[in-house]
Amino acid sequence: MKRGSTLFLKTVVILIGIPILAVCIYGLSRFDPNSPYWQLPELANLQYPLLIGMYAAMIPFFFALYQTLKLLSYIDKDEAFSESSVKALKNIKNCAITISILFVLELPVLYMLTKVDDTPGILIGMVVIFASMVIAVFAAVLQKLLENAIDIKSENDLTV
Template identity: 40%
Template sequence: MKKYGVNALRFSVALVGLIILLLCIFWLPQMARVSAEQNPEYAYLRYPLLYGLYITTIPFYLGIFHTFKLLNLISKNTAFTVDACKSLGRIQIYTIIEIALYFIGMVFLNLNNALHPGIFILGLVIIFACFIISVFSSVLKALLTKVVEIKNENDYTI
């Protein structure tokens, strides 16, 4: 892959990470406050939901970190290594953790009769996106593992 392609991917991943960080710092607390003022019967859920959403950013940023590690391997032309397989495996694990956290959060909201249909749809979209990323990284890891095995066999043969 050309250098500008990898740099464009790095920029895109960094931009997504920065946007999520800015939303978590500025927009999310404001929305929690406004939501608690507009719906005082659910005001007690303000901080548990806010902290729950902050917890979901941990596996998200760990996944972004491993994406950067993978992009660094690609830029160094060492993409067909065990390290790349490990990064893909960790990305898959973090997306599964993300799915579990959002599922638990939606169950929690449903038990408190606070699961708004818009929140439910947004949660399903996030879960579906994480599922797609998890399946994609799983398939890539399986293919990359096979390629690394073939590469190692060829290296031993020569």
Template identity: 45%
Template sequence: MKSASTLFLKTAVFVLSLPMVLFCLFLIPEVGRATADLLPAFGASKYVVWALLYASVIIYFIGLYQAFQLLRCIDQGRAFSVSSVRKLQVIKRCAGTISILHLCVLPSFYLFAEFDDAPGVIFVGLIVPFASLVIAVFAALLQKLLQEAIEMKSENELTI
């Protein structure tokens, strides 16, 4: 049962990577071009948006890789280990960094909203930072709980 559930989660991690590849290929270049069109006075805006979004995608893949490695640790029976805590810490940092990077891109969403007269676009721009912030908080909580469980386990081993 345990390997079946981790197999499902590993598949989910792989499936989560596919939309990001499509995002990199099609959407990021368009967002950069649109930002350059909206800010013709600031010629480097396209490159700034591209750099921030591609950096967030790279960090996203680092977090997904750590999640995959965490699932491998669970399969190998090393769920309550220091390496699992480190993997959760990396996931937490990746999610927090993605949130910060997407908040830096938020002004371009404001420009789109002003140009199209659609204020809801700003809320669309807040989805990724909010979701990654939730993931960061959840990973921090799991990290803390796992650390406490490891400490309790080591205390119990020393008692016996």
């Protein structure tokens, strides 16, 4: 793989992270407890569980982006078929599973928010869960393929 394509992928990963970081810093900090929206009795107890869930999901998301950048740097260094690449894929898979679990735990809060305010909270939660599981399955398949390729490569090195 040429260096330009991994540079493009690194740029895309960074461009994915910037808006999410902006939402985490600016968007979620706008959850003002004194806002009239959160003063409704039905919503008064939903703000903090929602914030805790979102910020908790932010940690594995950014760790997965970091692991993706590490994986791309391994590819740049021609270390794509190494144990460190397998470890990075395993970490990405675990982060995606963690995000799915966190959003499954967050679904009751999103459901209560949907009941009070006409928001698509459940739909958004389900999309995040589905997308995270797709990423986890894809990373698991790549991890297994990479482990098999490393085994084949080590067997070929021993026969020569």
